[in-house]
Amino acid sequence: MKNHVLRPLWCALAAIALILIVRHFMVPDDFGVNGESFTYGFHRLSNVDEWQDFKAKYKGREYCQECHEENVAEASTSKHQLIQCENCHGPAIDHPDAPETLVIDTSRELCLRCHASLSYPDSPRAKIKAIDPDRHNTDTSCIECHNPHNPNLEEG
Amino acid sequence: MTEELIVHGLEWTDKLLFVYPNEFIYWSIQIVMYPYMTGLVAGAFVLSSLYHVFGQKDLKEMARFSLVFSLALLPVAMMPLMLHLQQPLRGMNVMFTPHFTSAIAAFGIVFSTYAVIVLTEIWFVYREYFVQQTIALKGKADLVSTFKRTLYHVLTLGAYDINEEAIAKDKKAVKIMAAIGIPVAGFLHGYAGFIFGSVKANALWMSPLMPVIFIMSAVVSGIALCMLTYIIIMEWKKLKATLARGRGDESVTTIRGAEIEVISKTSRYLIMFLVAAISLEILDLIFRGYTAMKSWDILRSVMFEEDFVKIFILQYGMGNALPFLMLMLPGLTIRRTAVALILVLFGVFMMRWNVVIGGQAFSLSFEGFMHYHLPIIPHNLETFKEGLAGALTVIATPFILFWGINKILPSLNVVESD
Amino acid sequence: MSCSRRKLLKSALSASVAASLPISAFRFLSPAECKAATGTEGTRWGFLVDTNKCVGCGFCVKACKKENEVPYEAPVTRTWVERYVVTKNNKLHIDSPLGGRDGFTDQKIRGEEIDPAEIAKTFFVPKLCNQCENPACVQVCPVGATYQTGDGVVLVDRDWCIGCGYCIMACPYGARFFHPVHKVAEKCTFCYHRISNGQQTACVEACPFEARRIGNLLDQNDPVTKIIMTERVAVLKDEYGTKPQVFYLGLDRNVR
Numbered sequence: 069m070k071n072h073v074l075r076p077l078w079c080a081l082a083a084i085a086l087i088l089i090v091r092h093f094m095v096p097d098d099f100g101v102n103g104e105s106f107t108y109g110f111h112r113l114s115n116v117d118e119w120q121d122f123k124a125k126y127k128g129r130e131y132c133q134e135c136h137e138e139n140v141a142e143a144s145t146s147k148h149q150l151i152q153c154e155n156c157h158g159p160a161i162d163h164p165d166a167p168e169t170l171v172i173d174t175s176r177e178l179c180l181r182c183h184a185s186l187s188y189p190d191s192p193r194a195k196i197k198a199i200d201p202d203r204h205n206t207d208t209s210c211i212e213c214h215n216p217h218n219p220n221l222e223e224g
Numbered sequence: 225m226t227e228e229l230i231v232h233g234l235e236w237t238d239k240l241l242f243v244y245p246n247e248f249i250y251w252s253i254q255i256v257m258y259p260y261m262t263g264l265v266a267g268a269f270v271l272s273s274l275y276h277v278f279g280q281k282d283l284k285e286m287a288r289f290s291l292v293f294s295l296a297l298l299p300v301a302m303m304p305l306m307l308h309l310q311q312p313l314r315g316m317n318v319m320f321t322p323h324f325t326s327a328i329a330a331f332g333i334v335f336s337t338y339a340v341i342v343l344t345e346i347w348f349v350y351r352e353y354f355v356q357q358t359i360a361l362k363g364k365a366d367l368v369s370t371f372k373r374t375l376y377h378v379l380t381l382g383a384y385d386i387n388e389e390a391i392a393k394d395k396k397a398v399k400i401m402a403a404i405g406i407p408v409a410g411f412l413h414g415y416a417g418f419i420f421g422s423v424k425a426n427a428l429w430m431s432p433l434m435p436v437i438f439i440m441s442a443v444v445s446g447i448a449l450c451m452l453t454y455i456i457i458m459e460w461k462k463l464k465a466t467l468a469r470g471r472g473d474e475s476v477t478t479i480r481g482a483e484i485e486v487i488s489k490t491s492r493y494l495i496m497f498l499v500a501a502i503s504l505e506i507l508d509l510i511f512r513g514y515t516a517m518k519s520w521d522i523l524r525s526v527m528f529e530e531d532f533v534k535i536f537i538l539q540y541g542m543g544n545a546l547p548f549l550m551l552m553l554p555g556l557t558i559r560r561t562a563v564a565l566i567l568v569l570f571g572v573f574m575m576r577w578n579v580v581i582g583g584q585a586f587s588l589s590f591e592g593f594m595h596y597h598l599p600i601i602p603h604n605l606e607t608f609k610e611g612l613a614g615a616l617t618v619i620a621t622p623f624i625l626f627w628g629i630n631k632i633l634p635s636l637n638v639v640e641s642d
Numbered sequence: 643m644s645c646s647r648r649k650l651l652k653s654a655l656s657a658s659v660a661a662s663l664p665i666s667a668f669r670f671l672s673p674a675e676c677k678a679a680t681g682t683e684g685t686r687w688g689f690l691v692d693t694n695k696c697v698g699c700g701f702c703v704k705a706c707k708k709e710n711e712v713p714y715e716a717p718v719t720r721t722w723v724e725r726y727v728v729t730k731n732n733k734l735h736i737d738s739p740l741g742g743r744d745g746f747t748d749q750k751i752r753g754e755e756i757d758p759a760e761i762a763k764t765f766f767v768p769k770l771c772n773q774c775e776n777p778a779c780v781q782v783c784p785v786g787a788t789y790q791t792g793d794g795v796v797l798v799d800r801d802w803c804i805g806c807g808y809c810i811m812a813c814p815y816g817a818r819f820f821h822p823v824h825k826v827a828e829k830c831t832f833c834y835h836r837i838s839n840g841q842q843t844a845c846v847e848a849c850p851f852e853a854r855r856i857g858n859l860l861d862q863n864d865p866v867t868k869i870i871m872t873e874r875v876a877v878l879k880d881e882y883g884t885k886p887q888v889f890y891l892g893l894d895r896n897v898r
Contacts, residue, residue: 072351072383072390073397076344079381083340091320099321103792107325108780111789115799122835125709126844150850155701159708181699181745182850187758188727191765192851193697201747231716232807232820241752242898244816245722245741250807310805310825317785317804328784328808424882425778425814518881588816589898591736 125159128152132160139217146218156216176201179210230606232310236599241592249584249596252610254308256580257618259416259438260445260573262301264622266409267446268294269342273409274493276345276402286490289457290450291349292635295342296626301335303618307609327419330411338405338412345401347381348394350633354380375632413442420579427519427590428526428583433508440501445572447494451487452565455558457636458482487561491551498568502544505575522590530585530593535578543571682792686887687832688859690866690875691768693892696853698723698766700745705848707743709833718819719743720830721770721845726896727751729760734896742766767897768854770845771796771817771830772878772886779809779818779829788827794859794887795834800826814882832856859887 096112103109132153133140143149154160156178157170185198205213233248268290275287306312319336322329354376361373383390414435420426421434462481509527512520527535547564581596599611608614630636706721707714723742727735735751746766749756777796780788787803790796798809803826810818810827821828833843837856841847846854857866869875869891876893877886890897 071393072381072385073393075381075383076340076347080340080344087319090316094316095320099786102789105790106323108777108790110321110323110786112786112799112802115789115797115801116791119797119831119834120838124833124836124839124841126705126847128841128847151701152848152850155705155848155850159705177744177747180747181701182697184745184747186746186749186764188761188764190763191697192695196697229713229716229822231718231822232825234717242736242738245738246718246810246816246819248819250810250820305806308806310807310820311803314785314802314804317787317802321786321802323783323786326782326784326808328782328806331784419808423782423812425812588814589736591734591898 123161125161126152126154127160127163128154132157135164143217146220148217148219174209174211176210179214179216183210230604232606235607236597236610238595238597239587239592240595241587242589243587243592243594244589247587247594249581249594251308251580251584252596253598253612253615254304254610254618256573256576257615258301258304258308259413259442259580260576261297261304261618261622262416263413263438263442263445263572263576264449265294265297265301265338265446266413266439267443267448268297268450269338269405269409269446270443271447271450271490271493273402273406276399277406286450286454286486288349289454289635290446291342291346292629292633293450293453293622293626294446295346295633296622296629298339298342299625300618300622303621304614305331307614307618327415327422330415330418334408334412334415338408341401341405341408345398345405346633347379348397348401351380351383351394352386352391353633355384355386372632379632410439414439416442420583425588426583427517427523427586429579431508433504434579437501437504437508440497440504441572441575444494444497444501445569447490447497448565448568448572451490451494452562452569455482455487455562455565459558461636482558484556484558487558488556491556491561491564494568495548495551498544498548501575502540505540519590522586526582526585526593530595531578531582534574535582539571539574539578542567543574544568547571684858684860685793686859687773687794687837688857688866688870689770689773689832689888690855690857690869691888691890692853692855693765693767693890693894695851696723696766696768697851698725698742698746699850700742701848701850702768702845702854703741703743705844706830709836709844710831712828713822714743716822717741718822718828720817720828721768724767724769724897725751725764726767726894727756727764728762728894728896729756730762731760732762736898742768763894765892765894767890767893768845769815769817769878770888771832772815772884772888773830773832775885775887776883778812778814778882778884782808782812784808791834795832796829797831797834798827798829800824803827814879814884815886 096114098113099111100113101110102113129140129152136153140153143151143153157172160170161167163170180201182193182196183198184201186193188194210216231248233250233252236252237248239247272287272291272294275284306315309315318329319332322332324330357376358373358380361369361376364370364373417435417438420429420438421431423429459481468475512523547567550560550564550567584594584596586593598615599607602608602611602613700723703719703721703723706712707719710720712718712720717740719741721741722738723746724736724738725742725746729735735754735756737746737751739746739748749758773795775794777790780790780796783789784806785802785804787799788796788809789799800821805820805826807820807827810820813829818827818829820826833841833845836843843854843856846856855866857864857870859867859870861867862871870889873891875889875891877889878893878897880886
């Protein structure tokens with residue numbers, strides 16, 4: 069007499085087998101424990117390369133200097149030499165190929181990041197020359213009077 | 225551009241005072257629904273097992289019904305998760321590459337095991353019925369009968385023996401599956417509690433008591449739901465029978481509604497688990513207040529000010545204390561029980577809400593709050609899935625499924641033969 | 643039951659149990675093999691923030707968003723700056739409008755006027771992912787979508803993440819969020835694509851005041867490492883046991 073009691077077990081095993089087969093196709097081959105730790109190292113190895121290959125957008129001042137020698141030189145004598153070109157000019161990406169020209173942010177808001185007066189005497193911000201944005205030439209763009217590359221105000 | 229760009233959680237989160245920029249209420253209504261639904265699954269199964277394993281004769285009526293209802297609830301437990309995931313189509317990854325250091329990874333194994341146990345137990349309970357149906361439907365040529373006969377034929381898995389020995393084997397197997405199922409049901413819900421209890425970053429959730437609190441209240445909600453559904457269905461049948469008799473239908477011989485004996489005995493178990501659940505929660509609260517860790521100031525502010533009504537009035541008061549009194553007072557009636565059960569179900573829901581949403585009501589900075597407002601009218605996919613509409617869909621589905629499943633596995637007015 | 647049937651049962655059971663363990667997912671690559679494959683040998687990235695130098699200009703936040711394609715208008719960010727104003731009555735005023743993306747140009751904090759005469763101390767605190775040594779966020783990922791590289795950076799596999807949000811809940815620092823476009827978990831990667839190719843992170847490069855620096859903690863001669871080893875530095879929330887690797891100079895007790 070056949071024992072029917074085990075039939076559900078065979079069904080369960082068949083389901084497990086199905087999952088394992090599907091799994092074989094769905095999970096990338098390089099997925100596993102990379103390194104010693106299952107807790108912290110369980111992942112698809114090729115993802116590391118994918119992140120390393122992510123495109124960098126900002127190139128840094130040295131890259132700008134290759135063509136824009138004079139502008140970099142102009143800034144190098146002022147306090148604004150601390151500021152990266154791309155902070156105001158935007159990321160170079162593949163400039164001059166793409167984008168051909170960089171859109172310069174000439175808004176007041178950009179300058180106010182450092183130059184809006186906040187009465188915090190103990191902060192390093194206090195060492196930066198600042199203005200009250202609601203009072204100081206409110207309808208004018210900062211660069212109409214101040215050269216952003218070389219704002220040296222002492223020279224009038 | 226605006227259609228694609230959705231900051232998840234932004235729409236239903238209000239930030240007060242100082243909250244970190246990336247903080248939103250990420251785990252919203254569906255994460256409240258998920259432990260609620262798995263709790264109902266676990267509780268319904270435990271109720272059925274109390275009869276099969278411990279021979280609680282007074283639960284005979286309820287046993288088969290709660291087992292089948294537990295099956296109707298099973299697929300619904302998956303729904304809140306699928307509606308919540310930002311990448312629902314990748315949900316199966318949990319089965320393919322489970323990272324076992326994560327409590328959520330346990331879901332794949334525990335849920336599958338539990339599903340297998342419920343299905344297996346149901347198979348053993350209904351095998352005789354399947355065989356009988358294939359015989360009874362033989363010769364009937366209409367489409368529905370042929371379909372049903374084929375279905376039952378497949379469901380027998382080829383095991384046609386219904387002599388005494390085979391049936392005895394079935395009964396023994398049922399007992400074994402019910403017994404194994406109890407700890408697995410406990411696991412199914414205990415791990416849900418562990419999901420929250422193990423998050424050290426969340427000052428409200430982190431507690432070793434969390435898994436136990438969740439299990440206790442899960443059993444409470446499961447028993448309450450089964451009792452309530454049972455009462456409703458039996459009273460509805462009684463109403464139909466009474467009306468038919470009134471119209472002169474002679475085939476109606478018995479008019480039977482829900483039996484008060486069954487109800488009052490089942491409610492004893494409900495009360496036991498209710499007391500256990502509330503005791504642990506109060507213990508947790510007292511402990512936190514006493515030890516007054518760094519997070520206590522903001523937690524006290526959330527529990528006793530922002531969420532006072534939700535926790536003490538709605539959950540503890542209306543959802544625990546009041547039904548406890550109603551069930552304990554002498555002269556228990558079906559009606560009073562039904563009201564008490566509705567309150568219990570509401571109380572368990574509020575407990576899930578107060579844990580999930582309450583845990584996100586304060587900022588990680590401990591210097592600010594986040595208020596959650598449930599999206600009522602959906603205007604995009606996200607506010608549908610994670611709003612009232614999504615919650616109602618989840619709640620309605622087990623009843624719809626049960627209606628369908630009950631046609632194949634009749635579970636009402638069926639008395640388990642000893 | 644006959645012996646052969648019992649044997650069959652036993653072997654079937656053990657075979658199914660064995661097969662059900664996702665064995666191939668547990669293949670182990672030795673640390674050396676892994677580091678050689680990814681080029682991470684001998685490096686452990688660490689970050690240094692000097693709150694004595696930060697003026698709250700927010701150029702770091704802007705640069706990070708543009709470099710890492712985090713939608714500029716969305717109120718989520720991989721790095722952010724918090725402003726702290728402590729008044730003489732020991733009350734704490736903190737804000738971080740859009741994470742400090744546009745800097746801090748308003749004296750009012752979340753709409754509240756603060757009398758300058760009442761100010762006891764003020765400072766700005768840049769924050770980012772701490773790339774913890776024991777990252778809680780990695781521990782809770784159910785599918786192995788987030789992980790720690792050989793050189794200590796915690797990354798997210800955008801093709802495998804299911805978007806459950808458990809890692810976001812597990813981070814004590816609020817460093818993680820859902821990417822509004824990719825719809826997976828997102829966080830600061832220490833500009834892994836830049837540091838792996840000899841460049842500075844976008845935020846370090848953008849900062850005009852050298853408030854942010856990155857270095858190799860395993861290199862004794864690295865200037866950043868030297869500061870961390872010899873000067874008084876602190877970390878955020880070390881009570882969680884995550885062992886964060888972002889070190890702060892001038893971290894005040896009021897920092898949350």
